[in-house]
Amino acid sequence: xNIKYLTQKLRTYLSHTFSSNIYSIVNRTTSFHSSAVVTNxxxxxxxxxxxCKAAVSWEAGKPLVIERVEVAPPQVMEVRxxxxxxxxxxxxxxFWEAKGHTPLFPRIFGHEAAGIVESVxxxxxELQVGDHVLPxxxxxxxxxxxxxxxxxxxxxxxxxxxNRGVMHxxxxxxxxxxxxxxxxxxxxxxxxxxxxxxxxxxxxxxPQAPMDKVCVLSCGISTGLGAALNVAKPKKGSTVAIFGLGxxxxxxxxxxRIAGSSRIIGVDLNPKRFEEAKKFGVTEFVNPKDYDKPxxxxxxxxxxxxxxxxxxxxGNINAMISAFECVHDGWGVAVLVGVPNKDAVxxxxxxxxxxxxxxxxxxxxxxxxRTDLPYVVEMYMNxxxxxDKFITHRVPFSDINKAFELMLKGEGLRCIISxxx
Numbered sequence: 397x398n399i400k401y402l403t404q405k406l407r408t409y410l411s412h413t414f415s416s417n418i419y420s421i422v423n424r425t426t427s428f429h430s431s432a433v434v435t436n437x438x439x440x441x442x443x444x445x446x447x448c449k450a451a452v453s454w455e456a457g458k459p460l461v462i463e464r465v466e467v468a469p470p471q472v473m474e475v476r477x478x479x480x481x482x483x484x485x486x487x488x489x490x491f492w493e494a495k496g497h498t499p500l501f502p503r504i505f506g507h508e509a510a511g512i513v514e515s516v517x518x519x520x521x522e523l524q525v526g527d528h529v530l531p532x533x534x535x536x537x538x539x540x541x542x543x544x545x546x547x548x549x550x551x552x553x554x555x556x557x558x559n560r561g562v563m564h565x566x567x568x569x570x571x572x573x574x575x576x577x578x579x580x581x582x583x584x585x586x587x588x589x590x591x592x593x594x595x596x597x598x599x600x601x602x603p604q605a606p607m608d609k610v611c612v613l614s615c616g617i618s619t620g621l622g623a624a625l626n627v628a629k630p631k632k633g634s635t636v637a638i639f640g641l642g643x644x645x646x647x648x649x650x651x652x653r654i655a656g657s658s659r660i661i662g663v664d665l666n667p668k669r670f671e672e673a674k675k676f677g678v679t680e681f682v683n684p685k686d687y688d689k690p691x692x693x694x695x696x697x698x699x700x701x702x703x704x705x706x707x708x709x710x711g712n713i714n715a716m717i718s719a720f721e722c723v724h725d726g727w728g729v730a731v732l733v734g735v736p737n738k739d740a741v742x743x744x745x746x747x748x749x750x751x752x753x754x755x756x757x758x759x760x761x762x763x764x765x766r767t768d769l770p771y772v773v774e775m776y777m778n779x780x781x782x783x784d785k786f787i788t789h790r791v792p793f794s795d796i797n798k799a800f801e802l803m804l805k806g807e808g809l810r811c812i813i814s815x816x817x
Contacts, residue, residue, distance in 0.1 A: 441514060441515065442469070442514070442515035442525070443469050443515065444469065445466050445467065445468055445469065446466070446467045446476070446514075446590050447464055447465070447466050447467075448464070448465060448467060448588065448589035448590045449462055449463070449464060449465075449588070449589050449793065450462070450463055450465040450504050450571065450578075450585075450587060450588035450589065451463075451504065451505075451506075451587040451588070451793070451796045452465070452502050452503070452504055452573070452578060453492055453501060453502060453503050453504070453505055454501060454502045455501055456492065456493060456494035456499050456501065457492065457493050457494065459797045459800075460505075460587065460796055460797055460800070462793070462794060462796075463573055464573070465504075465571050465572065465573050465578060465588065466571070466572050466573070467570055467571060467588065467590040467591065467592065468570040468571075468572070468592070469515060469517070469592075470515060470516060470517035470520075470570075470592050471517050471518070471563065471565045471566060472517055472518045472519050472565045473517060473518070473519045473520060473564075473565060473594060473595050473596070474516075474517040474520070474563065474565065474570075474592050474593065474594055474595065475513055475515070475516050475517065475520055475523055475529075475592070475593055475594075475595050475598055476513075476514045476515045476516075476517075476570075476590060476591070476592045476593075477511040477512060477513055477514055477529060477531065477590065477591060477592075477593060477598070478511050478512050478514050478589065478590055479506075479509050479510075479511040479586050479588060479589060479590065479591055479815050480509075480510055480511050480512065480607045480608075480611075480814075480815055480816070481509060481510050481511075481607050481608045481611045481812055481813065481814055481815065482506050482508060482509035482510075482586040482587060482611060482812075482813050482815065483508040483509070483611055483612050483799075483810050483811060483812050483813060484506075484508070484796075484799040484800065484803055484810075484811050484813065485507060485508050485615050485616050486616070486642070486643075486803065487507065487533075487582075487615070488505045488506060488507065488581075489800065489803050489804070491503075491505065491558060491581065492505055492800070497558070498559065500559065500561050500579050501579070502578050502579060503561060503578065503579040503580070503581055503585075504571055504578055504579070504580065504581060504585040504587050504588050504591075505581045505585065505587050506581065506584060506585055506586030506587035506588070506591075507531070507532075507533045507581065507582050507584040507585075507586060507614060507615055508586070508611055508612055508614040508615045508616070508810075509530070509531055509584070509586035509611050509614055510528065510529070510530055510601075510607035510608075510610055510611035510614070511528075511529060511531065511586075511591075511607070512526060512527070512528055512529070513525050513526060513527040513528075513529060513598075514590065516595070517595075519595075520595045522595065522600070522766075523595055523598060523600060527600050527603075528600070528601050528602070528603040528605070528607065529598040529599060529600055529601065530598070530599045530601055530610065530611065530613060530614045530765075530769055530773075531583075531584045531586060531591070531593045531597060531598055531614060532584070532597050532598070532599060532614055532615070532760075532765040532769070533556050533582040533583065533584055533597070533614075533615060533760075534549070534550075534551065534554060534555055534556045534597070534759070534760055534765060535551050535553065535554025535555070535583070535594060535596035535597035535765060535766075536549070536551055536554065536596050536597075536764045536765050536766040536767060537551050537552070537553040537554055537596045538596070538766075539553075540552035540553055543764070549759060549760060549762055549763060549764045549765075549768075550759055551596070553596070554583070554594060554596045554597055556582055556583075557582070557583075558581075558582060560580070560583070561579030561580050561581070562577075562579070562580060563580065563583075563592065563594070564583075564594055570591075570592040571585065571588070583597050584597065584614075587796065587813075589793075589815050596765075596766065597765065598765075598766070599765050599766050599769035599770055600766070600770060601769070601770050601773045602770070602773055602774065602777060604777070605773050605776065605777055608790075608812055608814070609776065609783045609784065609787065610773050610776060610783065611812065612783060612786055612787065612810050612812075613769060613772055613773060613776075613783075615760075616643045616644045616647065616810075617643065617644075617647040617783070617786055617810075618647070618760065618761050618763055618769065618772055619644055619647065619733060619758075619760050619761045620643070620644040620645060620646065620647025620648035620649075620650070620651065620707075620709060620733065620761065621647045621648070621650060621651045621761055621772070621781070622651070622758065622760065622761015622762050622763045622768075623644075623648050623651065623707050623709075623731050623733045623758045623761050623762075624636070624647075624648045624649075624650075624651025624652050624654075624655060624705075624707060624731075625651045625654065625655060625761075626758070626761055626762040626763065627731045627756055627758045627761070627762055628648075628651075628652075628705040628706075628707055628729055628731045628756075629655070629705075629729075630652055630655045630656075630657045630704060630705045631655070631656075631704070632655065632656035632657075632658075633656065633657070633658045634655075634656075634657050634658065634703075634704040634705060635657065635658065635659040635660075635661070635699050635703040635704050635705075636649075636652040636657045636659070636660050636661070636703060636704065636705045636706065636707065637660075637661045637662075637663060637682075637695055637703045637705075637706040637707070637719065637722055637723075638652070638660060638661070638662050638663065638678065638706075638707050638709065639663045639664075639706065639707065639708040639709060639710055639715045639716075639718065639719045640663070640664060640708065640709035640710035640712075640715065640734065641662050641663075641664040641666075641669040641670070641672075641673045641678070642669075642709065642710075642809070643786060643809045643810060644709045644733060644734075645662075645664075645707070645709035645710075646672075646673060646676045646678075646786070646809065647676075647786070648707040648709055648733070649662065649673065649676040649677050649678050650676050650677065650781070650782065652677060652705075652707075653676065653677030654780060654781065657677070657705075659679050659680060659699070659703075660677050660678045660679050660680070661678070661679070661680045661681070661682060661695060661698070661699075661703065662678040662680070662681045662682070663681075663682045663683075663684065663691060663695075663715075663718075664681070664683065665683060665684060665685060666806075667681075667683055672809075675785050676785065680698070682694055682695065682698075684718075690718065690721075691718050691722070692717075692718045692719075692721040692722035695722040696722060699724070701724050701725070702722055702723050702724035702725065702728050703722060703723055703724065703728065704723070704724060704727065704728060704729070705723065705728070705729050705730070705731070706719040706720070706722055706723050706728070706729075706730045706731070707719070707730075707731045707733060708730065708731065708732050708733060708734055709733045709734050710734045711734030711735045711736045711737075712734065712736070713736050713737075713740040713741070713742060715734070716732055716734070716736065716742060717742065717743065717744055719731075719732070720744055720748065720753065720755050721744060721748055721753075723753050723754075724753075725751040725752055725753055726751070726752045727752065728752075728753045728754065729753075729754045729755075729756060730753065730754070730755050730756070731756045731757070731758055732755070732756070732757045732758070733758055733761075786809050786810045787809070787810050787811075787812055788807075788808030788809045788810060788811070789802055789807075789808045789810075789811040789812070790811065790812045790813075790814065791811060791812075791813055791814075792813070792814050792817040793813055793814060793815050793816075793817055794817050796813055798811075799811040799813055
């Protein structure tokens, strides 16, 4: 192990061991008092079934229905949390529409959120009632080869599985309506006032962090940010091309900005996105439809042979090829973030590889959820990372279908849903 990784693990250990005590010492204000009251109230429900409201999707593409569901207590290595804020990610929309995959309904969607631990199941030692957490669609068991590797975050046990609608421990759902089980979604199901999550899929965070802001770090924003900072790793003064200026692409641009890139070139077919992208450090824009030659050639002409780094965030196979072929020979690195059709084939000339261009892929920005997300939150708390500009809409839980309407229309980046109307 290298020094950086050992330091990271030590920080994680210290965070898990001492953070609650440290925060309780420095936070003797009204915020702390409120948190203590919440903790006492929630602990009284430990071991009991909790009835609450949840937005249930009964049928593909149909509006969600606010239902009264029963949420069972957490079992072995599980945690039940009270969801405070959640947001809508395109992945929720994709599986709600059920296009191109096997539908699984009824289901409770949602996977970008922030909440408070209500109770813990058997074997959970790193979390306790009252902790503030981010649930994540992938996990970190801490025991498999991937979790022990400093190079991977693709946990064998808790890696995302969109086809699973039940919990790991017993193959059963923790949600039901009049005795009828309701399917989970990617192990999180945050469109519910209470949800049950495997403890390895929960990142314990600073209780002073505003949950209505940091909830967006559970998925898309961290994915784009990590693609830049952890994988592309642009040097100060470098040139970076970002393909796709949705929320993930703009998070990648934010990462390039934080890294000190001098030129950030945004590539998108929608010119309406260009003005918004300036807020994230994008300095130049290219619309492939405006040129009669491949966009990779356009970018190479703009940058004296190619950009130092490129990050592809669309999932379109042609954009992926362009992102790889637009980086400079000798040192250029292209990072693929978008998820293409499972049957898509990536094709490029071997000489592009032989000329010392590097192609990389990334999953969740190479962040280990429990180890790394607490420090991403601290980036925001220390004003290094700007999150407010990603949040373009807010709705109460009772109006959750409006968030879907906004995304279907392509309006805004992230819509925050308050679980307490």
